[in-house]
Amino acid sequence: MPYTPQHKEQTRQRIxxxxxxxxCSHGFDRVTLTQIMKKANMTHGALYAHFPGKSSLYEAAMQFATSNAFWARDDKQTENKETHLKALVARYLSWTKNDKDHPSPLEFLVTDAAHKEEKVRQAYQACFDSLVERLATILKKRGSEEADVLAEETVVSLVGTVAIARSFTQPMQRDFIKRAQARIIHRLNSGMNRPLTYTS
Structure with a gap:
């Protein structure tokens, strides 16, 4: 008996x-297809019924992660954009407490941005562009005249801060992140007509 379209889609979503x-936790090179299928509790046959290989799966998985990451969901659910923007900065800089069911791909995949496979680089770039666009939209609504530049600058600061902080030990890590958050909020304030209020 053939599988229904609904069953096929559910299988694809699980993968x-x-x-x-x-x-999002380990990067492209440190994850195997065997690990993925074990986590999904499925066979390799199910994988190849949906994806021709690891690069194609990575590309689709990054699109999935981007559409389900906290900044995408919160933007739809939060009417107060100021609260959303402050929360986004705080959550990016508190990656150990982030939503484990919907991780943010940019937080961990900095090394994938320079990967030899074009599909891997393109998938990372798409995630980056998505967050920049999301931030720029919020900043424009807040009256920023440099929304596009400020959004890109903010994303670069967030990703770079996390990449560096992950190599630090406590309490240096905590102090570094606290200083970075203050700098990022200060820079956002300087580019908006209605500044955010920073709270430590």
């Missing part, structure tokens, strides 16, 4: 969810 969690 994407497992792949996104692993790729």
């Amino acid at each position: 994407l969810q497992a792949a996104a969690k692993l790729f």
Whole structure:
């Protein structure tokens, strides 16, 4: 008896969810297809019924992660954009407390941005562009005249801060992140007509 379209889609979603969690936590090179299928509790046959290989799965998993990451969900659910923007900065700089079911791909995949495979680089770039666009939209609504530049600058600061902080030990890590958050909020304030209020 052939599988229904609904069953096929559910299978694809399970694979994407497992792949996104692993790729976002460890990067492209440190994750194997065997690990992904074990996490999804499925066979390799199910994988190849949906994806021709690891690069294609990575590309789809990053799209899945981007559409389900906290900044995408919160923007739809939060009417107060100021609260959303402050929360986004805080959550990016508190990656150990982030939503484990919907990890943010940019937080961990800095090394994938320079990967030799074009599909991997393109998938990372798409995630980056998505967050920049999301931030720029929020900043424009807040009256920023340099929204596009400020959004890109903010994303670069967030990703760079996390990448560096992960190599530090406590309490240096905590202090470094606290200083970075203050700098990022200060820079956002300087580019908006209605500044945010920074709270430590």
